[in-house]
Amino acid sequence: xxxxxxxxxxxxxxxxxxxxxxxxxxxxxxxxxxxxxxxxxxxxxxxxxxxxxxxxxxxxxxxxxxxxxxxxxxxxxxxxxxxxxxxxxxxxxxxxxxxxxxxxxxxxxxxxxxxxxxxxxxxxxxxxxxxxxxxxxxxxxxxxxxxxxxxxxxxxxxxxxxxxxxxxxxxxxxxxxxxxxxxxxxxxxxxxxxxxxxxxxxxxxxxxxxxxxxxxxxxxxxxxxxxxxxxxxxxxxxxxxxxxxxxxxxxxxxxxxxxxxxxxxxxxxxxxxxxxxxxxxxxxxxxxxxxxxxxxxxxxxxxxxxxxxxxxxxxxxxxxxxxxxxxxxxxxxxxxxxxxxxxxxxxxxxxxxxxxxxxxxxxxxxxxxxxxxxxxxxxxxxxxxxxxxxxxxxxxxxxxxxxxxxxxxxxxxxxxxxxxxxxxxxxxxxxxxxxxxxxxxxxxxxxxxxxxxxxxxxxxxxxxxxxxxxxxxxxxxxxxxxxxxxxxxxxxxxxxxxxxxxxxxxxxxxxxxxxxxxx
Numbered sequence: 001x002x003x004x005x006x007x008x009x010x011x012x013x014x015x016x017x018x019x020x021x022x023x024x025x026x027x028x029x030x031x032x033x034x035x036x037x038x039x040x041x042x043x044x045x046x047x048x049x050x051x052x053x054x055x056x057x058x059x060x061x062x063x064x065x066x067x068x069x070x071x072x073x074x075x076x077x078x079x080x081x082x083x084x085x086x087x088x089x090x091x092x093x094x095x096x097x098x099x100x101x102x103x104x105x106x107x108x109x110x111x112x113x114x115x116x117x118x119x120x121x122x123x124x125x126x127x128x129x130x131x132x133x134x135x136x137x138x139x140x141x142x143x144x145x146x147x148x149x150x151x152x153x154x155x156x157x158x159x160x161x162x163x164x165x166x167x168x169x170x171x172x173x174x175x176x177x178x179x180x181x182x183x184x185x186x187x188x189x190x191x192x193x194x195x196x197x198x199x200x201x202x203x204x205x206x207x208x209x210x211x212x213x214x215x216x217x218x219x220x221x222x223x224x225x226x227x228x229x230x231x232x233x234x235x236x237x238x239x240x241x242x243x244x245x246x247x248x249x250x251x252x253x254x255x256x257x258x259x260x261x262x263x264x265x266x267x268x269x270x271x272x273x274x275x276x277x278x279x280x281x282x283x284x285x286x287x288x289x290x291x292x293x294x295x296x297x298x299x300x301x302x303x304x305x306x307x308x309x310x311x312x313x314x315x316x317x318x319x320x321x322x323x324x325x326x327x328x329x330x331x332x333x334x335x336x337x338x339x340x341x342x343x344x345x346x347x348x349x350x351x352x353x354x355x356x357x358x359x360x361x362x363x364x365x366x367x368x369x370x371x372x373x374x375x376x377x378x379x380x381x382x383x384x385x386x387x388x389x390x391x392x393x394x395x396x397x398x399x400x401x402x403x404x405x406x407x408x409x410x411x412x413x414x415x416x417x418x419x420x421x422x423x424x425x426x427x428x429x430x431x432x433x434x435x436x437x438x439x440x441x442x443x444x445x446x447x448x449x450x451x452x453x454x455x456x457x458x459x460x461x462x463x464x465x466x467x468x469x470x471x472x473x474x475x476x477x478x479x480x481x482x483x484x485x486x487x488x489x490x491x492x493x494x495x496x497x498x499x500x501x502x503x504x505x506x507x508x509x510x511x512x513x514x515x516x517x518x519x
Contacts, residue, residue, distance in 0.1 A: 050384045053359050054132040059385050061135075064500030067491050070508050077516070078507050081131045082149075083107045087177045091170055094163055103174050105153035105183045108134035111510040114187050115151035116141065116409060116416075118194030118226075119174075119201070121167075124358070125154030132359075136380055137409070139503035140402040144480045146413045151189050153178070159196045171201050175208040184209065186222035186420070192412050193226040195358065198280070199238070203231045222419035225412035234415035234425075236469035237408075242284025244407015245354060245378045247474050250292065251481040252374075252399060258485060262397050264373060269293030272350040274307075274372065276300040277357030278321060281378045281405065285354050286314045294352070298345050301327055302357070305345035308333040347371060355382035356405075362387045370396060377401035392494060400496035402503065403480055410476045414469055425469065430462035437462075 051059065058079065065075050085105040090098050104127055107115045117137040130152045138150030155174055159167060178184035184191070193202055202224045214220025227233035236243075250268050252258050259266050271294045275282045278301050286296045295311040304327040306317060312333065320330045328336045337345070346353060346361070347369040355361045356378030362370060367387035375391060376399045377383060383391070388398050418424060437460040441451055463471070488498035 050360060050363050050386060052128055052132075053381055054128040054135075056360075056381060056385055057132045057135050060496060060500055061139075061504070064493075064497045064504060067493065067497070067501055068504060068508075070504065074508060074511060075504075077511065078109070078111075078504060079135070081106055081108045081134060082110050083183075084127060084131060085178070085181050085183050086127055087181075089173050089177060091166065091173070093166055101155060101157060101170055101173075103153070103155040103177065104130045105151065105178055105189070106130040106134035107149065107151045107183065107189060109138040109149040109507065111138075111507050111514065112141070112147045112149050114148060114185070115189045116146075116148035116225075116412065117151035117153065117192065118408075119153040119155070119191045119197055119205075120194035121155050121157055121159045121170075121196030121201075123156055123158040125156045129359075130154050133380055136402055138507065139500060140406045141409055142503035142506035143403050143484070143499050144406040144410050144476050145506070146406075146409055146476075148190075148409070148413065151183075151191075152194075153183075153191055154194075167201070168204055171204040172208045175205045176212070179209065179213055184223065186217065186219040186416075190222065190412075190416060191224045192408065193280075195279070199226055199228045199231075199233065202227045202233075206231060218422075219420050222416045225415040225419075226408075227415070232415075232419055234411065234418055234469060235464070235466040236473070237411045237415055238280070239284040239288075240411035240469075240473060241281045241405050241408035242286075242356075242378065243288055243470070244410065244473060244477055245281065245285040245356070245376055245404050246288035246292070247407065247477040248404050248481055249289075249352065249374070249376045249399065251478050252485075255481075255485060257489075262373075262395075264397075271295070271352055272297045273352045273354065274298035274300065274346065274348060274350040275378075276346050276353070276355045276361060276382075277379060278318070278327070279356070282354065282356035283314070283318055285356060285378055289352075290314050297350055298348055299327060300342055300345045303339045303342065304328040304337060305342040306330045306333045306336040307345055307348055310334075352376055354378045357382070360384055362391070364390070367391055368394070372396060374399065377404050380405065388494070388496065398494065398496060400499050403477075403484055403495075403499045406480065407473055407477065410473050411469055414472060425465045426463050426467070427465075430464070433462035434460055 061079055088100050088102050091101050092098055104125065117134055133152035134150045137152055141148045141150060155170060183189050191205060205224045206221065206227055209223045210220045221232040226237055229235060253266065253268055269292060273289050273294050273296045275286045278299050290296050296314055297309055297311060298307040299312060299317060306327040317327065317330055321327055328338050330336055349371045352374045353370065353372035354376050358379060359381035361382040363384045364386040367390035370391060374397045375383065380401050383398060391398055441456045441460060444451055483502055484495055484498045487501050488495050491498060491501060
């Protein structure tokens, strides 16, 4: 069994105070890469005989590290989680009872500051999960060239079991606790939405920080991202992760070399898609694929699933889910089911399977049954190492999470930058662009070129905030996909290993440039 020996980060008096308050701050001492693989395999999930999520990430890291000539000590620095926070605090519920809430935050890497990562509300949250997610955030940011270190947080509750008033109290208290222990701030650690949270929770966090600590901080609005536009958010953030999944998949399928290598037809149009997880990421991914001419034939949720070979109206299915609380019984589908049979719908035939729910959705128990030609990971860690080996052996292409779902952090970066500069993208340039385009159209007409009036209006429009966000996201994903393709080809490795190689190299260069601080 793999064991971590904690080392206290803070001064003895502070550490003692933290323990008295129910808080632990520590740095895990990670075993050397060459020594821990056997132990990792033994650190298994009791439900499916797989390594824990954190160990899965480390296995993938070690596999990529074997292709790099990086100082072994520096590899351990890059892999280790820098600091973790474990807290508990009381909640007075609406009925007057008092409940203890457990919560966590992990900052994986400080090679760039601030650290960045979502906050999830889930009763499955624990310390190893947030450490794993934080490490993935470091590598994800590196892959898409976003200058953040990785972080992640979570509150161990099922949000469905709490009223809106209770959720607000939990969120605001969690915000206070994060700041108390140095895990929150526009230049320190910047949360975002994740599973079980959204723009509402980010707005509560931003308001709490601003009112209590940010009154004299001009950058206070940048303390979280994924906020409502009315609270300093950015147009395009809500759909960013799902859009990124679509853009990255399209970029792969637009590559002749990729399609020839795997015997795939070029382009997204005409492909059949099954989406597992119909929350924010899954819904938007399905919608963008459908708009691009793909056919969404199946959607799988935790409590139900629906399948239609002729294609599903994504918005109609979402409306049905909102009304009924289930996908079962959706009119016009070939088949639908409840919770017991829902996972089996991932195993139906399709060109592209998008696991967009939780980690380990594809594991050693079901990997052999997956019939998709491409698995495009919209969730974090949805495929275990053993499952990936099975998929690759049977010819399935696995497009890795750290690249595919990076759209959220890319647009979060845009939102953070916009909050710091206090001017929305396009506001200073939109009219100037329109004047320039109108002058060009006028010159064309004066030279005898007939320009249709409707087309000229479309051409002359200046870029909106959303236009700029979409453009920046598309470029970020395209560059990252190209680098991943090149590394996979040059090193002869899987796309996940290629993405890890690129990420480790990027973080290594930051450490070599900045140096390692010691006192």
